Amino acid sequence: MGCAASSEVDQTAITATSKAIDKDLQLERRRQETEHVTKLLILGSGESGKSTILKQMKIIHGVGFSSQEVALSRSAILLNMLTSMISLIHAMDTLEIPYGFQVPTLEEAKEAYARVVAQNDAYHSKTAVESSEDHVNDPKLDDTLPAKQDVIACLASSEYRSMTQKSDLLESAKLITSAGGVEFGFRGGEIGEDVLGAITELWEDSGVQYCYSRRNEFRLLDSCAYWMKHRARICMEAYVPTQEDILNMRIMTINVTETKFVVRGSKWAVYDVGGQRTERKKWAQHFDDVHAIIYVCPVSGYDQVINEDAKTNQVLESLNLFETTCNHPLFKETDVILFLNKIDILKEKIKTRPVSDSFPDFAETQTFESVSNYFIHKFQSLNKYPNEKTIYPHLTWATNTDQIRFVFAAVSAIIMK
Ligand SMILES: Nc1nc2c(ncn2[C@@H]2O[C@H](COP(=O)(O)OP(=O)(O)OP(=O)(O)O)[C@@H](O)[C@H]2O)c(=O)[nH]1
Ligand SMILES: [Mg+2]
Incomplete structure (x- = not known):
């Protein structure tokens, strides 16, 4: 009996020692891992x-x-493209830019602006008008001055308020905004030909291009132009994102x-x-x-x-x-x-x-x-x-x-x- 008791004690001691060694080894392994x-x-x-x-x-x-x-990147990329265009559409309204707006030359801008100033009530962006007015009458106004940008913004705004907008582009804009968000999920994360056509029409519009040139004034993905350039490819059914696409993707x-x-x-x-x-x-x-x-x-x-x-x-x-x-x-x-x-x-x-x-x-x-x-x-x-x-x-x-x-x-x- 004494012998049995002693072997039990030995076994317990061996188990304890072995556990201690295991623990030491584990700690050492962890130390080595983290060290390097x-x-x-x-x-x-x-x-x-x-x-x-x-x-x-x-x-x-x-x-x-x-x-x-x-x-997984595929639908994020399609959504990046849609949201880019939706941001531009919203900015057309917040910045007051009419679809089809043509950026005037400096001479045209001066003439048109003088007309707008004469009928001052055509728009009420008072600060912008006052800050631009001096520059317009200034014979030294040249092409590089930011003053020209103010003048053009005033002209766009004046045109936006006075003209009836091109209805076909407004329809395209409506189609795109409704294709984003929840609707995008309903469409199974795909962009149909109708929406792609509308995106193309808008991106090629001179007013939208002018809006894009003012992108520092609103929130727009940095990769917007990249998605627009590759829009036909990424809307294809068999589209598989490339490395470059994934690098441009925003999540x-x-x-x-x-x-x-x-x-x-x-x-x-x-x-x-x-x-x-x-x-x-x-x-x-x-x-x-x-x-x-x-x-x-x-x-x-x-x-x-x-x-x-x-x-x-x-x-x-x-x-x-x-x-x-x-x-x-x-x-x-x-x-x-x-x-x-x-x-x-x-x-x-x-x-x-x-x-x-x-x-x-x-x-x-x-x-x-x-x-x-x-x-x-x-x-x-x-x-x-x-x-x-x-x-x-x-x-x-x-x-x-x-x-x-x-x-x-x-x-x-x-x-x-
Ligand atoms: N053109 C250009 N785009 C860039 C550059 N670096 C990043 N981007 C784009 O900027 C967007 C944002 O980049 P992310 O890497 O997601 O930014 P982040 O710092 O991780 O953002 P958070 O996760 O919100 O903290 C993506 O669409 C990128 O493709 C760059 O050097 N040039
Ligand atoms: Mg990040």
């Missing part, structure tokens, strides 16, 4: 391009998009996602967060053990407002968020890779939209270089810990895989250091 994983956060305000950067990492590091992701992120990569033999865990104001409270729980931050700023939005309150400037929002987030005590020694993103849009925009309208301290000749340097400097000056952490600026075009591949070749070394 480089944790990277992609931060930035809403629609700055964070998820697009993550998509590029999937392409560049060989994971790509799964067939399920591709299939707001509502939860933090973790994606794992192996980059040059080392493991990365990349966290993509939702950037809209309501999403930001979820960020802090991921702030531990971060190796580097990629901070994305939509620099082309220097003359646009954010969606959340429709009044805060997009780049100002990004600067404020950068200041509060990247100076967080947990990030005192965390390097920040700053992506001034959407430079393809920025390059086009600076030809017509003065930066100084929104950033009065920008006093240089407006070139791509002077504007990007100005914004880089603004971000760098917000670094509260310049001795402990470095901000590495890059100018990015997130929807362009070659450009991002090039940027990442430089960035990977910084991230892994």
Whole structure:
């Protein structure tokens, strides 16, 4: 009996020891796993391009998009196209632009505007009239002045109020607005030939094109022109989204996602967060053990407002968020890779939209270089810990895989250091 009792004790001791060893091994395994994983956060305000950067990492590091992701993208892309056109249709009314509006030459604008001023009661946009009036009578008024844009906007508005609009385009607009939203679901997530025809008719209208040229004044997806260009292809029954389509697709992120990569033999865990104001409270729980931050700023939005309150400037929002987030005590020694993103849009925009309208301290000749340097400097000056952490600026075009591949070749070394 004594012997039996002793073997029972031995067995219990062996089990306990074995459990302890298992636990140690597990802890060691976990320690080894976490030790070699480089944790990277992609931060930035809403629609700055964070998820697009993550998509590029999937392409560049060989994971790509799964067939399920591709299939799910299809209806999101069709909806992106529909909502783009619906935004334009609504803006035609809010900006008071008549369908068929033809942008006048400078001479035509001056003449027409003089007529409108003479019958001042034809419209009541008093502020715009007063601000444009001086310029119209100014013989130095030239083609590059924003004053011309004010004058044309007044003319469009005056025409919108006085003319009976082209009924066929209004019918097309009605068809498209009813095809969006719930109706889109009813149609099985497909866009029929009738709706596609209406979209084409509207997109080719001179008034809608003029409205598109004023897109900084209302909310419109950055990829609108891309969807319009590819509308026939993406409305085909057998349509399968391409990599480029998925890069241009807009889906707001509502939860933090973790994606794992192996980059040059080392493991990365990349966290993509939702950037809209309501999403930001979820960020802090991921702030531990971060190796580097990629901070994305939509620099082309220097003359646009954010969606959340429709009044805060997009780049100002990004600067404020950068200041509060990247100076967080947990990030005192965390390097920040700053992506001034959407430079393809920025390059086009600076030809017509003065930066100084929104950033009065920008006093240089407006070139791509002077504007990007100005914004880089603004971000760098917000670094509260310049001795402990470095901000590495890059100018990015997130929807362009070659450009991002090039940027990442430089960035990977910084991230892994
Ligand atoms: N033209 C252009 N479009 C871009 C660029 N970067 C992103 N976009 C587009 O901008 C839109 C928004 O990009 P997202 O990556 O969804 O933005 P996000 O920062 O993840 O937004 P949230 O998830 O709301 O925080 C998408 O339609 C992208 O295709 C760019 O460099 N150029
Ligand atoms: Mg996102």
